[in-house]
Amino acid sequence: METGEIYRGRLIDHIQLVVRDLPAAQRFYSAIFETLDIPLGGEGPGFFWADELFVSSADSPAAQGALTGRHHLAFQARDPEAVTAFYHAALAAGGTDNGGPGERPYHPGYYAAFVLDPDGNNIEAVYHGPAKRSAPAVHITF
Known part of the structure; x- marks a missing residue:
């Protein structure tokens, strides 16, 4: 599997979901990622991925034969319209x-x-509102 650029210093490197029905999961995630402008990174026998999310079937070697439990994943949206889409x-x-x-x-x-x-995973799209700019630094000279 080939990946894109590696980012260091983030809390989460990647998340794996092991699902019962991989084609159903791929249809679902492809549809929602399209609305959020997140491209699929790739796919192979028993898996697909997008950014840091890796989704596989239970018979994939990476899954070790067990489904993952229920998770809550939240994806950032660019605006409220993207959340609705x-x-x-x-x-x-x-x-x-x-x-x-x-x-x-x-x-x-x-x-x-x-x-x-x-x-049954709880999937969220969230828009946090317009970006807030921090106040410019104030330099005091004595």
Whole structure:
């Protein structure tokens, strides 16, 4: 498997989901990633990946024969419209509603939607609001 650029210093390097129905998972994730402008990185016998998410079937050597449990994954969206597009694409691709698009109380500007993927994972798209610029540094000379 060939990967793109390696990023150092992040908390998460990659996440693996082991799913019951790989074609259903690939349809689902391909549809939602298209709305979020995340390209699939590649695929092979029993797996596919996008960015740091690796999805495989239980019979893939990397899975060691066991399905993963239920997880919550949140993907960043560029704007509220992308969150809404994610939600509708997810439902059309076999997802189940778990909280439609809207503001959430987590912090001001938190706009998100939640769906369950075909394996019951809670998948979210979130827009955190416009980027805040930090105040310019103030230099004091004595």
